[in-house]
Amino acid sequence: MATGLPADDRGLAYGDGLFETIRVVAGRAPLWTWHMERLEEGCRRLHLPQPAPGMLADEVSAAADGLDDAVVRITWTAGSGPRGYARQAMVPGRMIVVASAVHPADPFMATHGVALFECSTRWSLQPKLAGIKHLNRLEQVLARAEWDDPSFTDGLMLDMDGRVISTTAASIGLVVDGVPMFPALHRCGVAGVGRRLAMASLPGVVETDIDRAMLVSASEVFLASSVRGMLPVRAIGDRHYAAGPVAKALQAAWNAAGMPPLRHPEQP
């Protein structure tokens, strides 16, 4: 683990930076390209320098070395600077890479689905920060702190206007009238890499504003995460869902991408 971050790092001071959490399986990161594209887009949006791609790959490989199945977190900050919101010209940026082992997926969850807590903490609307994976994550921290009942795997988060956006740590998708859909993310939210894999593998998928009420009419609800994979949602409040064909197709796409199976092979 990297240690010894200088106390004047702007990532600590102001959350001035970005991160990626990348699943690395047997030394290979199946969704690497998309993580790098999101990180590059984040640098453009925050006016940060781009990290050198070769250096990043080397650091991630080194961090994951010896782990069969790891999550490697890359944090990319605006580096050290004097007090104040103004960045110095020509900041070099600072990279922090930390790996942790992945616990095997729970096949019950992958087959039968997960229950979501309904968080009262909402996404604020900020188009300048929407979509990118920046370090300002207090809304997710506060939302996650709303429950400690382990029967809830994650928590549903709406935006300030009541639209469905995500869970605290994953992308969410729905099937309404046979059409798979994901929330539009131009006002808030994180453009998940698991979501991107899901959208790439679902013909006819749409991105749209999703009102809270549409969860009631959905035939299927599912989560997409580049770390945890594709999981059906079985309950949100008193609304229950059956694990459906779309979540199953997404799990097949997950496996095809080179990720470890989420379900036991003998499971239906």
Add this chain to the structure above:
Amino acid sequence: MATGLPADDRGLAYGDGLFETIRVVAGRAPLWTWHMERLEEGCRRLHLPQPAPGMLADEVSAAADGLDDAVVRITWTAGSGPRGYARQAMVPGRMIVVASAVHPADPFMATHGVALFECSTRWSLQPKLAGIKHLNRLEQVLARAEWDDPSFTDGLMLDMDGRVISTTAASIGLVVDGVPMFPALHRCGVAGVGRRLAMASLPGVVETDIDRAMLVSASEVFLASSVRGMLPVRAIGDRHYAAGPVAKALQAAWNAAGMPPLRHPEQP
């Protein structure tokens, strides 16, 4: 300066923490109590443990030792934790204290006022984070990055609905029809300690929603900062203001609080 922050600190990972920047003059922090009250309120709102007050005072004294006039930044984070938004139970918190010397105030600014850039980056609305000085400051960083012309001392920031909230780094106040007023901060913004001093010293001051248009009818506009003091605003865009009696009264209150004078004694 503290060094060697662990890479798994949640302040870095998610901006999970708070900060204060405290002016320390000849070993004494005139606005200490209000800084501590805001920090305590932030801990309550973010469900963080409270730092031990005695320890804080000792650390700040030690950091400012040898500096006649210093700004001491206290950063108080949720401490180290494993990957993920969920905090561990009983986090101890982590304190980082860094001091820097203060440059003497520019007496021209204090007398004749400062010009504000009009930032396009807006405050998003998030009542759960409004008022406290947390570490999620990308909106201020982006707003501050909008100009580099040094003739602008700071930048005006509105909220998503077009209300006047603050500059990037200070509180803002107005005088309209003879009534001094500050923006209400229950949707966004930071409840500045300089603003608190200003409000305590202005009879009849009100806190209210301030529409952008009210800047046109204001007879006086001023900034309040616990670090930089009380400054008249002389221009926002093509609207010009004279330095007025309210800003002058606030500078007297600043001096009376034990802070260094902002103007030359011989200035009118």
